[in-house]
Amino acid sequence: MKLRRLRVEQFCQFRQPLEIRGLEPGLNLFTGPNESGKTTLVRAIRAAFFERYRSSSVEDLQPWGDSAAAPSIELEFEWQGECWHLAKRFIRQKRCDLRKGDQSFDGEEAEDMLAGLLGYQFAGRGASKAEHWGIPGLLWIEQGTGQDIHTAVTHAGDHLKSALGQTLGEVASSAGDGMTALVQRERAILLTPSGKPTGDYARILQEHGQYRAKLEEIDTRIATYRQQVDRLGELQQLQRDDTARPWEHYRQQVRQTQARLAEVERWVLEQQREQRDLQHCQEMQQWCSDQLRHFARQQQECQQRDMARQQAAAALEEVQARQPQVQTVLCRAQATYQQAREALAQARQQEQHNTLVRELALLREELATTESAWQQAQELQSRLLAQRTQLQALHIDTRQLGQLQKLRQECSDLEIQRKAVATRLQFALEPSQRLQWGDEVLEGQGERLLLEPVSLSIEGMGVLHIQPGGEDVADLARRQQTRQDRFAAMLEKMGVADLAQAQERAQQCRSLQEEIRHNELRLHQCASKGVAELEQELQLQRQRLHLLEQQQTHASPVAIDCIGVAHAEAQSEAAREKLKAAEQAEADFRRDFSLAEQAWRNADAEWQRVERELQSAERQQREQQLHAQRLELQGMESALRASISHRQQEIDAANPELLRQDIERLSRTADGMEKIAQERAQECDRLQTSLEALGAQGLEEQRTSLLLEQQRVERRRDELSRRAAALNALLQLLQAKRQELVQRLQQPLQRHLDRYLQLMFPQASLRVDENLIPEQLVRTSHHREARDSFAMLSFGAREQMGLISRLAYADLLQEANRPTLIILDDALVHSDRQRLEPMKRILFDAARRHQILLFTCHPDKWHDLGVTAREMQSLRAGA
Structure with missing residues (x-):
């Protein structure tokens, strides 16, 4: 949103129209002494948006003593590429007109549209308030x-959540009783x-207004003459100051800074060239070292x-001596293995017949057992x-x-530790x-618990800085809060109200799990691989029994007097291992x-190859050349490194980025000061011409006679006005609505806060609570972390953090x-x-994204903000 134009008329101290045009989209600086109208302009902007045009509680907007005035405000602003024009008049001939491009709105429809756009609300009755x-x-x-x-932030809570996608919560309040009706009847008389x-x-107000209008006309003419005389004197004094052309001082600084920046940029180019030479030198050194290592x-x-x-000749002779022994061992092993194979074949034929008989007996017993287990497993399943x-309905993670x-x-232990370690x-x-104990004055007798570092001031002696001993108390407090948050989050995740309910559900789950484990154990005993697998095993056993019975029918026993299969297999395996070892020994040989x-x-x-290469004369000569070249490159590298380091220190000390910002800031300051001087000269010429046309016309005598008549009417008006105001204030108090906001803002505010905070305190952060409040x-x-609560900061620091927070919002x-x-x-x-x-840097940065109107009575503190200041005296004189 960019404000373009502001015009006020008959508004507080601005009895005559005052118009401000050409507002910048970024920073706008307004300067002037106290009572020059800065706060009045801010009040006009607030009234244009916050006050209902039909409100009867805005008499304070009228110029003092002018009950017939109709305060009016006009605003033009831009939003999303469209121009908006707002015109409001209060008290008399009340109007509210709003134009948005080709669309027009009026009355409460226009006001509600603005409230929804900017995010505020109107008071149910009476003047608008901070809430x-x-x-x-x-x-x-x-x-x-x-x-x-x-x-x-609290008052903006609902609108912030609405604007940023959160849900709203409202608590409506109402009031009304017999007292309200009585006050309304008394108020209706006036x-x-x-x-x-x-x-x-109404009659006395009308009469008073007529006298006041006549007095104001005369006062306006007298005041205009006096103001122009005073203003002319001020301008002539300022023109004398302008003869020194103070802006040339800033332009000289710009030229000096530009020359300094050009020199730094030349240093950067020279450093880049030296860095390329250093890289080439290092590559050549590496190549020389590689060649010398190769020769070594x-x-x-x-x-x-x-x-x-x-060593190879001795090993060859040793291997040749093993050949006769290896051949003898191999022949013996081959004969033994053949005999063992024949004995094993005979033993296995007899073992197969005996096994078939045993399997039939065992299989019939297993078939009966499996059928019984299958029936029991189905019931347990x-x-x-x-x-x-x-169990699924009652499940809780142990x-x-x-x-x-x-x-x-842990929460209980940390609380005990925190109190125990405190000094x-x-x-x-x-x-x-x-x-003096921090911000507290200690007197008499007492005791204080040290939970964090504190300073103790002793009058006439100095300051004692006391650091609590033992563990870090603040760290214990943070750890305790972290565990309490995790405790609440885990209760919500488990779906229980407290620890007792969770333990009760866990006990129920354990009992049920014990029964399930008992039945699962029984089921596993009946069907270790599952009921389906048990049923399949039953079918396979029946098929296997049928097959073995057929094999027994067709097979006949073998009557052989031989050794057992195990003994035959052992002999065969031993013979095979010996043969394998002999074959392996022969292959190894x-x-x-x-x-x-x-x-x-x-x-x-x-x-022979390496010996011929070492005796080469060319190789020896090349090795000497590489040694000399490497020494020369090492000296060159040291010189380049020293030059690059020195150049980098010069560049860092100059800070080219800061020089560029200084050029922009100082240039804008000089242009602004010169422009102001030109405008003063033009205004001085206008005032001299106007004063020549004005003169005394006997206005003081006319004013005295009218003033006596007005004072008589004014006394009666004040009597009735006080009674009406008292009744009206009492009625507003009885009809006021209470509002209660319940909010929780959870948006990424920290990123914007850190951006601004780094410009003031590098590596610092401003923590906010769950409501986005600092x-x-x-x-x-000094490599230590300091934590200060927002409420304990100094007044100036809280004011700075408050502005940074608002810019982040x-x-x-x-x-x-x-x-x-x-x-x-201010x-x-x-x-x-x-x-x-x-x-100033923070405001200059924020002005790149937002329009900022800055009003101050200390222009000397803001002259280097980079914008042209608008003086309130010039604005009023130009009106």
């Missing part, structure tokens, strides 16, 4: 409220139901080859199905139950003495002989495609110079 202002109340900071972020004066009150390896290789040749269904019990115990300070002071012979030939050939500032100092709303406008009325007045500089 109705919603999102604009969060983004528009009034004087002295920048630090109160908690209240603003005011109509819509709040307009009636009867004697050749010398070692020659010695190794000679030793390997001698049905019973288990019903029990498992019941591991999770154990974690739940452990978390409860206790006992004091007994004299009646006239006192100590052939392989060892071939390998030894080939190894000797290879070793001899390799030794809760804790975490900073790192604006970024969040912009991502949700909702309009944003930021108004800062914000950051409690910031010191060191903190104000990064806050």
Whole structure:
């Protein structure tokens, strides 16, 4: 949302029309002394949006003492590529007109459309209050409220959730009794139901208004003459200051900074060239080292080859000596193995007949057992199905139950540890003495528990910084809160209300599981592989019995007097192992002989090749050249590294990115100051011409006679006005509605907060609670982490964090495609110079995404913001 134009008339101190055009889409700076109208402009913007045009509770918008005035406000703003025009008039000839492109709206329809667009609501009756202002109340900071972020977020809760996709919760309230009816009757004597004066009150107001209008006409003419004289004096003083052309100082700084930036960019190019030379130098050194290592390896290789040749010859002779013994062992093993095979074949034929007889007997017994088990397994399977269904309904994870019990115990233990490790300070002071304990003054006797570091100020002596001993108490508190959150989350996940209910369900599950395990054990005893498998096994046993009976019918026993199968198999296996060992020994011998012979030939050939290469004259000359070249490259590398390091230090110290930002900021400041000087000169010429046309016309005498008559009427009007105002205020109090907001915002606000916070406190973070309200500032100092609650920060720090939070909310709303406008009325007045500089950068950065209207009575603090300031005196004189 971008505000383009603002016009007010008969509004508070602006009796004459005042119009502001050409508002920038980013930063807009308005300066002027106190009572110059800055806060009045902010009040006009608030009234244009927040106050019902038909409201009778906005008399404070009228110029003081002018009950006949009709305050009017006109706004033009842009949203989503469309131009919106809003015109509102209060108290008299009430109107509200809204144009959006080619569409027109009026009355409450226009007001409700604006409320839905910006995210606020109207008061049921009476003037709008902070609790109705919603999102604009969060983004528009009034004087002295920048630090109160908690209240603003609370009032904007419903609209934030609506804008950002959360659900709303409302609690309606109502009021009304006999007292309300009585007050309404008394009020009707002086005011109509819509709040307009009636009867004697209306008549006296009309008469007073006539006198006041005449007085104001004369006062306006007198005030205009005086204001123009004063303004001309101010402008002439400012013109004398402009003769020094202060903007040239900033332009000189721009030229100096540009020259400095050009020099730094030249350093960067030179550093890149040196880095390429360094890389080439390192590559050449690596190549030389590789060549020298290759030559050294050749010398070692020659010695190794000679030793390997001698060892290979000795190994070959040793292998040849084993040949006769290997052949003898192989022949004996072959004969023994053949005899063992014949004995095993005879034993197996007799064993097969005996086995068939035994299998038939065993199979008939197994068939009877299997049939009984199959019938029992079917019954147990049905019973288990019903029990498992019941267990599924009551199931609770015992591991999770154990974690739940452990978390409860850990929470209790941490609470005990936290209190146990805290340092206790006992004091007994004299009646006239006192100590400063942080923000608290200690007197008399007492005791304090140290849960975090604290400073103890002793008047006339100094400050004691006390660090609690033992474990980190703050860390224990965080650990305790973490476990409590996990305990609640686990209860919700398990679907139980408390630990007792979870234990009861677990006991029921254990009992049922014990019955299931008992039945499963019985089922497993009956059918270890399942009922279906048992039934299939039963069928297979019946088929196997039939087959064995057929084999017994057709087979006849073999009568052979032989050894047992096991003994025959053992003899056969032993013979086979001996034959296998003999064959393996003979194969090993052939392989060892071939390998030894080939190894000797290879070793001899390799030794002769390496020996010839080492004796080469060309190789020795090349080795000397490589040593010399490597020494030269090492010296070159050291020089390049030193030059690159020095150049990098110069570039880092210059900070080219910061130089570019300074050029932009200083250029915009110089242009703005020169433009203001030109506008002052033009305004001075206009005032001189106007004063020549004005002169004294006997206005003071006319004003005195009218004033006496007006004062008589005014006394009667004030009497009736006080009674009407008292009755009206009482009625509004009785009819006020209470609203209660229940909210939980869960959106990624931390990313936007960190973006701004890093510009002020690097490596710091501003933690927010579940309602997106700033809760804790975490900073790192001297490799230690410091945590400060938002409420314990200084007034200036809370004001800075409040502004950063509001800018983050604006970024969040912009991502949700909702309009944003930021108004800062004398914000950051409690910031010191060191903190104000990064806050300017933060505002400059935020202005790239949002329109910001900044009103201040300290223009000297904001002259380098990079924007042209608008002086309130110039705006009023131009009107």
